[in-house]
Amino acid sequence: MRQTSRIASVMSLLGGFVAVAMTMGLLTAGLVIPAVGVAGQATNNGIKMFNQMPADFQMNPLAQQSRILASDGTVIGTPFNENRIVVPLNKIAPVMQQAQVAIEDERFFEHGGVDPKGLLRAISTNIMSAGTQGASTLTQQYVKVALQNKALASGNKDAAAASVARSGMQGYVRKLQELKYAVTLEQKYTKQQILDGYLNLVYFGDQQYGVEAAARHYYGRSASQLTLPQAATLAGVVNAPGVTDPINNPEAATKRRNQVLGKMYAQQMISYKEYTDATSHDLKSDLKVTNISSSCASSKYPYFCYYVYNWLLNEPSLGKTRKEREAALKGGGLTIQTSFDPKLAAKMDKDIKSKVPVANSENVQAAALTIQPGTGLVLATGQNTAYSNNTTAGKSAINYTVPLNMGGGQGFTIGSTAKFFAIVSAVQQGRDIEGDINVPKFSGKDKNGNFVRFTNKQFPGECGLAPGENWDVHNSEGHESGGPMPIIEATAGSINTAFAQLVSELGACDVHATMTKMGVRNGDGTEIGKSPSGIILGSEPVTALDLANAYATVAADGVYCTPRPVKSIADANGKQLKLAQAGCKQLLSKDVARTVTKVFENVLKPGGTAYASRLAGDRPAAGKTGTVEGATQSWFAGYTPELATAVWVGHADNEKTLKDVRLGGKYYDGYLYGSTIAAPIWKTIMDDALRGKPERKFAAPSSEFLDGNKVRVPNVKGQTPDNATSMLESAGFKVKQGPAQDARLFEGLIMGSTPEGGEKVAKGATITIYPSTGRRPSSTQPTIAPAVSPN
Structure with a gap:
């Protein structure tokens, strides 16, 4: 009974579709299958379910690593959730393309998204055994992984699980949906576009997504430079990356590589000599493992990297919320061009540490930051600590030069x-x-x-x-x-x-x-x-x-400029984003x-x-x-x-x-x-x-501006001290009273000042006033002594 039930399920969901589709040529001609009167009820049920399934499928942009670059192009950091570098098909070695097609879907360039021969074979096997044996074409595999990625990116765990369901009714439904999406995909995109998407999407083991990241990681080279043995090795990893990656499982990887090479030879993609040479090639001899981290902690310039990272999390052009900005940063394939000058930073680091060594016995710290006037671009930061969350002497995770929200401290x-x-x-x-x-x-x-x-x-x-x-x-x-x-x-x-x-x-x-x-x-x-x-x-x-x-x-x-470490941001397609945290004004x-x-x-x-x-x-x-x-x-x-x-x-x-x-x-x-x-x-x-740069002098303020700060001293002769003081203070001067002088004025009235009334003197200067003694001056009466600072 259980086997009969399994047969009915399979035939209702898949058998009817395949039988009618093959008869009427609908796998490549259309997506709606008419009910067939002579078919059984199970077949028509399968057709009905197929017709009700969604058909539209888009090749969405892939999440890929972003790159934070120094002013000289040096990579400072590579934020990512999945280490992927998307490249066009013409940047992937032809031998890599052939190897992947040979092992995954030898009739890829012949079918319309679904391989009828493979599918019928799988159905026959599934009728006689549990599970849902795969007959997936490369196009179907692309659909499956893309659906899973989309679900995971949106946080939909149920959809992610459904996209990889392998048994029971859910497995049959998944397979049928993949079939329909695969046909859609083949109608909308060329074979080259699908192969391009596949090679950039799939997982190649050891935390590497897409062939470019995998080639760089395993072999220290671009995907365009892969040799036959290297390409066959990578192509073999995709089916079971947990057990066939060449670093952790070299024996299994070699066996799988040789299977790929055998497929390539059988399909006349390579000659017998190429096959024998490649199968005898030592797999380990090619490995030049290069690890990169998404964390700034592993950067050569961790403090500046985290400064940039935190600045980007506050940059509105990357999204409305912090979560959206981080998603763009870790998956948007952004190219972030910073103003960081590695040579200046290296010299700064040396200059600081020569005067205030790391982990010195006095526990004295030092830090510096250089910025470019007129742009607000930060060129370098430095401090006498090593980056670490460990708070022992000479180590710190705090950038001493920037604010708290940029990875710094309290100041x-x-x-x-x-x-x-x-x-x-x-x-x-x-x-x-x-x-x-x-x-x-x-x-x-x-x-x-x-x-x-x-x-x-x-x-x-x-x-x-x-x-x-x-x-x-x-x-x-x-x-x-x-x-x-x-x-x-x-x-x-x-x-x-x-x-x-x-x-x-x-x-x-x-x-x-x-x-x-x-x-x-x-x-x-x-x-x-x-x-x-x-x-x-x-x-x-x-x-x-x-x-x-x-x-x-x-x-x-x-000119005041908002300080920033980033000169520009380009999206994965090279389009420049307008920075919201940038701008200058005449302050x-x-x-x-x-x-x-x-x-x-x-x-x-x-x-x-x-x-x-x-x-x-x-x-x-x-x-x-x-x-x-x-x-x-x-x-x-x-x-x-x-x-x-x-x-x-x-x-x-x-x-x-x-x-x-x-x-x-x-x-x-x-x-x-x-x-x-x-x-x-x-x-x-x-x-x-x-050093070595031409000397630039500061421009001088205009004489009109400097003279404009000078005002004429009021004539206070004959005024009372209180009136004189009020007049002078109202004009912007400070007032000091000097010793009384003989003059032809009533006692106590002001007989003069230094500087004298009518002179132009700097605003804020001290004016000394002199009251009269009320006595007639003698012929030997000295002149008024000058103030201490007449200007």
């Missing part, structure tokens, strides 16, 4: 490199860079030395101090007495108290807004805090990426940017904190040192017209003071400042990157 406090933004705000507000800051005198002394105390009076509001809150500001060295100091001098010497005073005049929220619009955020992506210490002295954690890019904005004459005026550069050039000139790290040949450059209070972190960020680089040296855990350390065979006595190690690393990176 590090940036110290005095933050003063850069105060100067940008000052220049935008019209302050003359040669004008004075009236630096307060020290208020007291604590364990860290002399300090100036600032309160809510100097820093009110959202970006200020709370009522009753004190902020004690120290200087690393110098300027103990206070008094007028030119902005440009305060910058070169990095005078903390001068900058605290400057920002109190500019408005801390204005400087905070400047930082934000220039792209500076905390490493976790949140907004920089609004405390004066974070805004002025860099007590907020920032990444080298954001810092370098902000400096690059000034280097590019005020600062050229004159503002050029004036800011004029200020920070002095940091690398005599008297500047980084004079010892000026570039080779005194190449024009600008930058700023940064040391966090307590010396837990140190920085240097600087630029030329061509490049901007930020260097960090510190402790990743933010706990230990950088003091009295031995690194790279050198002992550093005392605290490590930004000028101690970070600036010298910056110098070597920039010198290496620019």
